[in-house]
Amino acid sequence: MNTPSLIELEIDAGIATLRLNRPEKRNAMSDEMRSQFIDALERVSADKAIRALVLTGNGKGFCAGGDVAGMERRMSAPAGEIGFNGWHRQQRVHYTQSLLHTMPKPTIAAVNGAASGLGADTALACDFIIASEAANFTWSYIHRGIVPDGGGMYFLPRRVGLPRAKELIFSGRKVEAEEALRLGIVDRMAPADSLVAEARAWAAEMSKGSATALALGKTILNQSFELPSEQVFAQGSQAQGICYTSTEHREAVMAFLDKSAAGGAR
Template sequence: MDTQTFIDLQVRDGIATLYLNRPDKRNAMSDEMRTQFIHALERVAADKAIRALVLTGNGKGFCAGGDITGMERRMQAPAGEVGFNGWHRQQRVHHTQTLLHTLPKPTIAAVNGAASGLGADTALACDFIIASEAASFTWSYIKRGIIPDGGGMYFLPRRVGLSKAKELIFSGRTVDIDEAQQLGIVDRRTGADTLVADAQAWAAELSRGSATALALGKTILNQSFELSASQVFAQGSQAQGICYTSTEHRASVMDFLAKRDAKKAQSGNKE
């Protein structure tokens, strides 16, 4: 029996575009879809030819969150297994979100429609969010009697501040594109017809520099709110030492010196 393709990964000119591909369910995340998502993220992380990732959804929605059918199955498990089953599922969820958050390359969520619950958290796990006019966000976990489990309690306060994050999570209300941009949930806004192309162009722009410097810089920046200044300096020193040995740094310096010497020679000839 063929496995349905819930994740469509396309790579062109060094930019990977990952489509959540369950449009009939507004790309709600099932267990099988999550497994395919993990494999795709691992491939992107390991492939040195891929410089950046764009994440979007097929159909009208970005991601409707967790699959309600999966929730129903979990509730039907024997009482003595519910807790451990839930713990095991959370390990998979957190592994997925961590892979996306720590991907050693620039990541952009291109939000084409509703991003709800886990879908909103998944967008926030990316470095940047670009959205179309049809986009909306809701941390609707409270309506199912649960808390954000995809990183929303970590990512959202860093985008909008603690008080506003509490308000959005406690109410579970929908944030439209205008408010999302005003609050800083969305970094850029564009038309629906050009959303993916604009995200890909932005990804190309962000990933032109040294892949070594980008990966190391992102790793430190992701921790910068939790670390002291001295810890950031210490990690920065180690990272810079690696950058000094990189092919990109050497090529850049040699290119600069060659241009400088050529300019000097040209000036000397004019004299």
């Protein structure tokens, strides 16, 4: 009997739709699920035919965070191994979130239900978030005696400001979809029955430009809060030099010149 895949990946018209597929556990992230998630993200990132990614969850939840059974196993390890085991796991978590955050193409989280703990951080690791009315967000780490380890302490202040991020992380309270939209956690809302379709349409819109310019621009924008203006300008100059040599730039300029020439001939 074949074990169902914990990650479903569908590619259509250059848009990849990745579905977390552990609905009976509200898509809580187990170690095996993370391994499959990494494989899928590496594939999407490397495939030049894929222009954008939509991430969502099967069933009623987006992602309930880390798998509690995995937490129990970590605590039952010999005392002398808990620290190193935890460090090793964190390397995998951070690699996964980095793959999503630095993917050289637009990424959209289509949040269909609860996004808790690591699930909320995973949505934030995407460039954009679209949510249904059934969505909610909880940075619930505090209820387990831990801190956000999926990037929430980096991503959340950049969306809502530092005091609000502290309030949400320190309280671990639930944020319903409408409040999430007001706070800037969510960028758009859509009906549940058309959520993924609208996310895919948005992904197509965001990725129809030059793939080279998108990848380079995203890389610089992701660092722009941390870098001084001189470095942003310097990286932009280097990126522009690469863009000047790209097929997309040449074709766009030639098409513009041809159109102008044709207009002048009349």
